[in-house]
Amino acid sequence: MQAQIEILASLQTVDREIREQTGRKQRLLEDLRVTERQIQAKKGEIDALSAAWSEREKLRVEKDRVFQDEGKKAMDKRMRMSRIKNAKELQALQREIELMRLGNGELEEELIKIMQEIDAIRAQIQTKESEMAAMQEEWQKKQDELQVEINGIDAAVSEASTRRQTIASQVTGDLISRYELIFSRRGGTAVVEVAGGICQGCYMNVPPQLWNEIIRNEKVHLCPSCQRILFVKPATE
Ligand SMILES: [Zn+2]
Incomplete structure (x- = not known):
């Protein structure tokens, strides 16, 4: 019985080796997955910002169209002024033009605000994109290094498994x-x-x-x- 237990003890040494190497491999892969999850999270942030950007951009196009239309209308009214002879009519038109000018001023301010927001979002996207690019580069580097390490582990496990088989074949019964x-x-x-x-x-x-x-x-x-x-x-x- 002593001999059998000694065989088991050497089997245990090999099994621990395999177990240790397998654990190491899992930790390496988990490490890689952590970086992958970080990249995914960053991508999610960029997607959210891009959505906010297009929503703002849509609003800007709309406001800009209104602004251009109103500008054209004001221009038409100003041209009409030269053709008006009646003072009362002229006064009324001047008042209309003044109101339009105020309205367009507000619209212009809104437009500027939206454009500033768009710029800020774009800057954030650029920052996050370069952060993500750095993370991806790091991931790639890590992946290449890990592949070498994992190949080494796989070779060691395969070699140990062969040794294990030889030892295990000497154990009798159950x-x-x-x-x-x-x-x-x-x-x-x-x-x-x-x-x-x-x-x-x-x-x-x-x-x-x-x-x-x-x-x-x-x-x-x-x-x-x-x-x-x-x-x-x-x-x-
Ligand atoms: Zn005990």
């Missing part, structure tokens, strides 16, 4: 499935040493009776508190 279950449930530690009567997986005392049985080494013993497979290192000479 021991391997018991080991695998404990390994996945117990955070990558399925086989632990008992040292000084203490389980090195959970640091609880192993009952003396069990300790004696482990030393006799006739079957697989599990720690009563953490359920891991226990083994005792042979006494050193």
